[in-house]
Amino acid sequence: MKTRAVALTFVVLMPSLIVRAEEASWILEREGQAIVARTESGTAAAEYQLEAPPDAGLPVESGGFFHPLTTPGGAVVTDLAPPDHPHHRGVFLAWVEMHGSKDADFWGWGEHAPVSDRRIVHRDAELLEEKGAELRFRVRNAWEAEGEELVEEVLTATLRPGREINVLDLEYAITPAADLILARWAFSGFCLRLRRDGDLTLLSPTGVEERLNPVHIDPDSDWPDAAWYAGEIKLAGGSKLGAAVMNHPGNPPTLWHNHRDVRMINPCIVAPSEVRLKGGEKLTLRYRVATFDGPARPELLNRLAAEWRGE
Numbered sequence: 001m002k003t004r005a006v007a008l009t010f011v012v013l014m015p016s017l018i019v020r021a022e023e024a025s026w027i028l029e030r031e032g033q034a035i036v037a038r039t040e041s042g043t044a045a046a047e048y049q050l051e052a053p054p055d056a057g058l059p060v061e062s063g064g065f066f067h068p069l070t071t072p073g074g075a076v077v078t079d080l081a082p083p084d085h086p087h088h089r090g091v092f093l094a095w096v097e098m099h100g101s102k103d104a105d106f107w108g109w110g111e112h113a114p115v116s117d118r119r120i121v122h123r124d125a126e127l128l129e130e131k132g133a134e135l136r137f138r139v140r141n142a143w144e145a146e147g148e149e150l151v152e153e154v155l156t157a158t159l160r161p162g163r164e165i166n167v168l169d170l171e172y173a174i175t176p177a178a179d180l181i182l183a184r185w186a187f188s189g190f191c192l193r194l195r196r197d198g199d200l201t202l203l204s205p206t207g208v209e210e211r212l213n214p215v216h217i218d219p220d221s222d223w224p225d226a227a228w229y230a231g232e233i234k235l236a237g238g239s240k241l242g243a244a245v246m247n248h249p250g251n252p253p254t255l256w257h258n259h260r261d262v263r264m265i266n267p268c269i270v271a272p273s274e275v276r277l278k279g280g281e282k283l284t285l286r287y288r289v290a291t292f293d294g295p296a297r298p299e300l301l302n303r304l305a306a307e308w309r310g311e
Contacts (some may be wrong), residue, residue: 026161028127028135033063035125035137037159045070046159046168049089050122050139057081058089060108062120064141064153065092069243072166073293077233077243079195085262088193091289093153093172094120095270097183100176102145107188117146120153128156135159151176165300168289169308178279182270186219187257189270190287192245194263198233202258202265203296205305213259219271222255227305229258229265232296240295246305248286 025040033051036044051063058081067090068076078090087108094106097113105113106120121142128136136158143151151174158169172190194200202209204226214221223229230244245265247254255271257264267287269275277283288308290301 026135026159028137028159030125030127033122035127035139037135037161039074039161043070043074044068045074045161045166048137048139048157050125052089056089057086058108059086060089060106060115060119062089062094062106062108062118063122064120064139064155065089066168067091069168069289069291070166071241071243071291071293072161072163073241075241075293077195077241077291079193079263082193082196082263084196085193088191088264091168091170091192093190093285094188095182096185096188098150098180099183100150100180101178102148102150104143104145104150106143112183114145119144131158133160149177150180164297165290165292165304167304168291170287170289172285174277174283174285175281176277176279180277180279182275182277184219184272184274185268185270186214186216186222186255187264187266187268187271189266189268190245190285192231192243192265192289194231194233194243194265196263198235200260200263201232201234202260203230203232203298204228205298205302207298209258213261214257216257216259219255219268222257222268222271225254225256225267227309228301229256229267230290230296230301231263231265239293241291241293242296243289243291244296244301244304246288246290246301246308248288249309251285251287252283 035048037046096107123140125139141153154173160167228246232242252269253272257266
């Protein structure tokens with residue numbers, strides 16, 4: 001396996017990292033404006049976009065998201081700039097309405113706070129030493145409004161490849177420069193946007209979900225908190241794949257805006273109520289994303305969720 005030195009903005013990095021788990025092997029490296037985890041065959045298994053790709057068709061200028069994210073078999077499960085919601089971007093974190101020294105919508109909807117000249121900007125990043133069968137990196141982003149930094153985001157990402165399931169653990173440390181209000185909405189925050197093709201079934205630890213799709217202007221229509229929700233997609237040829245999002249008990253109270261038609265799984269901390277952040281005080285949010293081939297396996301997702309929750 002060829003390795004190469006990697007240089008990221010403002011920091012000095014070690015060479016590319018290789019993890020050789022019993023079931024899979026990945027290499028993590030910087031490529032242009034992305035951090036890429038590749039399989040030994042050279043296939044991209046996960047990409048973190050430090051900047052928005054210029055040809056992506058996004059109406060927002062923000063980077064700081066994962067796409068593509070794949071299953072162990074190499075199938076892409078995420079979507080980027082889909083026609084129905086072109087501001088959606090794989091796996092991302094943003095809120096639709098923030099009020100502080102300046103108002104801002106980093107989600108990209110633009111109905112209730114400004115989108116123009118609001119962007120999530122990459123500041124620096126580093127690849128961290130591998131830990132067993134895991135690869136890790138850390139990124140610092142600035143959430144800017146008209147050139148003023150409203151929020152510092154430090155993301156620590158841990159990737160764990162497997163034959164049955166790939167796991168991505170995410171810890172976001174969010175520190176506002178001044179007092180900040182995240183307005184109450186049924187959606188926004190952490191989001192997984194699934195691919196558009198195929199028939200989608202949503203599941204939870206209790207089985208196939210029959211709840212109605214939530215209404216984007218009615219937070220009370222969101223689904224109750226759960227250890228995980230998953231989307232299982234049946235493709236035209238009959239094969240299946242999917243992804244799950246797992247909540248963490250240390251996160252604030254959460255309702256879920258899981259919408260079949262919009263193909264989103266969205267644990268939303270602003271659905272129960274608005275969230276007020278003090279200037280200089282850190283808010284930590286943790287989420288686990290698992291991708292899989294074939295039908296969802298609740299027993300495996302339950303086990304991963306219990307591990308994530310420290311049970």
